[in-house]
Amino acid sequence: MLRTTLACALAVGASLAALPASAHKGPDPLARWVFNNDAVNGRTCKAVIGPDARIEGGAEVVADGLGESLHFSGRGSMVVVADDLLAVKDKLPSRAMTVSAWVSIEKPQEFGGLFGVLQDNGGAETGWLLGYDREHFYFALATDGADDGDGQMTYLRGSARHERGRWAHVVAVYDGETMELYVNGELDGSSDAQSGDILYPEHAAVTIGGYRDDNENYPHAGSVREVAVYDSAATGAWVEHEFSHRKNLVALRPERTRPPGRADAFNFLVRPYLQYGTKHEMTVMCQTTTPGTTVVHYGPTADCELSESSDNLNEIQEVTLSGLDPETQYFYRVESQSDTGETVLSDVSTFATAVNDDTPFAFAVFGDTQWNAVVAARVASHAWAQRPSFLLHAGDLVDTGTNDSHWTQHFFPSMHELISRVPLFPVLGNHEQDAENYYQYMSLPDPEHYYSFRYGCAEFFMIDSNRNVGADSEQYAWLDRQLDQSTAKWKIVCHHHPPYSSDENDYGDLWKTNQSTRGAERVRPLTQLYDAHGVDIVWNGHIHSYERTWPVRDGKAVEAGAGPVYMITGGAGGGLETPAPTRSFFQNVVRRGHHYVMVHVNGDTLEMRSFDIDDRMFDTLTIQKPTAKTAD
Template sequence: MLSTSIAALCAALLASSHDGPDPIGSWSLSSADFDGARLEAVLGVHGRAEGPLAFVEDAHGDALYFDGRATRVVLATDHATSEQRLPTRHMTIEAWASVNTPAAWGGLLGLLQDNGDAEAGWILGYDGKVFTFGLASKGADDGNGQITYMQGKTPYEIGVLHHVVGTFDGETMKLYVDGELDAESEAQSGDILYPDHAELVLGGYVDRNESFFHNGRLRSVRLFDRAASSGWVRAGFAHGRELRHADPYLWIDPELRWVVQPYLQWATKDGMTIRWETSRPGSSEIRFGRAVEFSGEGDARVGLLPKLKSDASLVLHHELRLEGLEPETAYYYQAVTHDDLGRELASTFLSFQTACVGDTPFAFAVISDTQGNPSVNGRIAQLAWAQRPSFVLHPGDLVDTGSVKSQWVHEFFGSMQPLFERVAFFPVLGNHEQDARLYYEYMSLPDPEYHYTFVYGNAQFFMLDSNRQVGPGTRQYKWLSGELARSRATWKLVIYHHPAYTSDENDYGDTWSGPSTRGDMRVRALVPLFDKHGVDIVWNGHIHSYERTWPLRDDRARQSQDGTVYMITGGGGGSLETAGPIRPFFQNNVRHGHHYCMVAISGKTLEMKAFDLDDRLFDSLVIGK
């Protein structure tokens, strides 16, 4: 083909323009390089495309767009029978690629097996924030192989083409992004360790039991059996610098639809934040009022809301803050988006209530570890909504993998929408969120968003990120100490993910065969603060079961209410865990099973009730002051 000859000539010119290795495989992924589903290689084996083929134009031609669902290019169904030459000890992978959807296991070019402890092969890819380079060698072989997944430090820009290079010289792995060294590791050495059988794939992370599709562009990929020098990498980036500085390509859905339906955040006595996400950029509009005014009859009957808050900016993530509202007041709202074609997307009429003040009674739900189980967390959302909570506390692990967008869309917001469209939720980060950018894209919380406090009625809530340091002298410790000292609330309630006290069988030591710390010792450093300032209850997740302690003070159980009750409410959806065989001194009630809690506060009385998936009460607590 003419296009193949031109591409080969360009590759030869590029290789001869500076010192560096010659490729053993070179693939340009422009429309001219495809004959139907066949990818004509510049060097090496030809490829076979799967899924839809779409190409994105740029100033220098075009590039294949991988849809994240079905598109990939298979270069070899099994490297053991392929004619493609592979690196043995030294290697370089070079790619011009963009990422449109962050993913925990993103792949640009890979040949690997990573199944349990059996790890072999290599991959150039990305995670939820940065580019990655993974490789296994014989020098680091523990009997089953061991891949080092090296993460860069420079975040990629969504939709922007980046120059990404991974090298290995038998001693050191290096990862370059846009011509600069971004990470290196000496964890691997010697010859590359290959699996017996594996696919060689462009645009995916694929092994025997996993297949994750790339969403973004691949413009070109080259494979070498030598380790490129830093000068060669810089020169390679310089030749394509214009690609890096071109405008990003963000795929636009032809249909205007909900990606995430309206949900509520940051409820205060005089305001509410309403958010939603659409498939196409559009304007943001909230129609609201204290009552829906209906006119007309039958099919012509329409509802109107008297007030309007809007933003004409065309965006995918919509956020509007309603302010100047009355406390303890019911409002009705409708979220509306108009796209650039004039089409309208409008929600049904929904409702919320502003926060109460003083000693007015209120109630809230506590639901944690909803991760990866929409059938369970959806059921819990329905049960909790039936009790009409004022808001929801979520002690972390909202999703199973925070960098995977589909989990937020389908396994969290999608299943819990009936609850969150009518009551605000206040979350903290769990370990499964991975501090991913998607968490911050979806949440509207006070800066820095990973710790904050809010007042509701006569209670104050203190929200922490226990993935970060919380010991004495750290930012969060000093912040919490100051906030607790200033608080004049009747009830002081703390929420973070990892438990200071737990009866779990094996998270902090195998209790079936030996000792356990019975909790996360990092966060146990916070306990003296709770004792000093009279914190009433601490809610945690992380352990996928239910537990309530006796009131604790000075690391001892108290028979009176002079102490802090620690509760684990990790039964929101994650795979269930079990208590160990030995009952620790702090344990009052422990239960294996999915569940949620309802907490009601009226003046100086707090009532807590815990319910299972059949909505049966299995534990309760009353605290009076």
């Protein structure tokens, strides 16, 4: 998203300035929803006034010490007032407006939404939204007066910090000239960047408990007690008066009671999986539905008589097992406990520590699992059947990195059969959006967006190609040093964007013109390091097809052993792409179709075998290191 205008919050004192004469002192709202058991019936919320709303996903009425509210899980839950604003246009303000809401936030996010209707896609910015970011509430608005042709939105961010789990009364006010944001009865920021009538999108959903437009969907994690929208601008006195009715909510402890009849809610949201395995360590991670502590029981038999624990109370939990023996099979199971004493216990699973330099091993490679959990699960199952030592993932693990449900409902369920038994070594793709979710779910060496690891006689260098990788960049300098210092027999690099690609249109539409960069020029400076330091294979994703190049050196195809082979393996789930109509100089094998790759390493020999979605092998490659000659 392009944030072309950002209004800074203006600090205010104790006095509140009144708005112009158009401000209301308490007229009926255009629409109002109060979320309690009287209003909510199944998947429908009956409005106090205005249109009834539809409840999606795991939103449910919960109780606290002062009443009831609708709790949003953050995993696809949302309230939809209308799938398209045209259906409720008469219930939306046209110029002056006030939006009032009682809300709590359990998981801050960069673009959290509470109530609104908007499109914010690149330079096209229309509509309005009451929302929050990782620290503050905001009021987003686009109007005719600031229209630059396709709309320009102001994100008015307040200065008061929201507290996790605490109730807050948040009010957005616009009188046709001035935007104001109030938090708990006090003015928290104002802006005159917008003026005139509200500029609405041609189409957009009207939602409560989420930020949704055509290309983004960020569900709210927290609770909403009530929401109202008016077609006039409130005065500061009115906002203060509204807050006073329920100001005791602000002091309420951040807890909630499960609704009657609900089954035990404490469970694994993400079942245990493995991260960053070495010869002597393995990291076990999981996520529970509410914060808890975790014990990992493990050992050389299924009795799992040893244990390691983490006392940190978190939803996403991480325990590193240390002091392990190399190339050894272990058994493990995870036990998590909530702060109220509820427990959940996983099934027994297995893992193996990394091998010594002289022991053969194998690993699976795929990328771009994205949204397609069905295909990803098939690929993972086929790969697991071949018993790899670990999984190398070339990025785009999910479709939208900021969307919790894409991790909890797409990626981890589809990968469970594989990554519950072998460690996952990923790189960031563009679809991860550098989201906090990635860094929460992954446990990798600092700074996590780039790192290296040694496995057997190979060393792997994992690069974030979303960031700068030019010759003057931090990653370039780091990679230059690491490759120079590496003593591994095999040097393998992985990053999401391919320096060389035969794709039909990602780098120039080769069905309409003969002009194409045939790969991401932005990452091509890295190839100088690969040539200089004898890199053997470079793994990429991004293009949703399969490609194996000839060895390439100095931008030219060369004979076997004279340069690195570039591999695109972006076929583990994303929508498929097609090669260009003419052959690239570097092209050896291209194929449209979902797939995965197995790599087998034994000393001087590396064998690569590629399989389609039906587990049929369609490509092979053997690379043989030259045998050192002995003196006569």
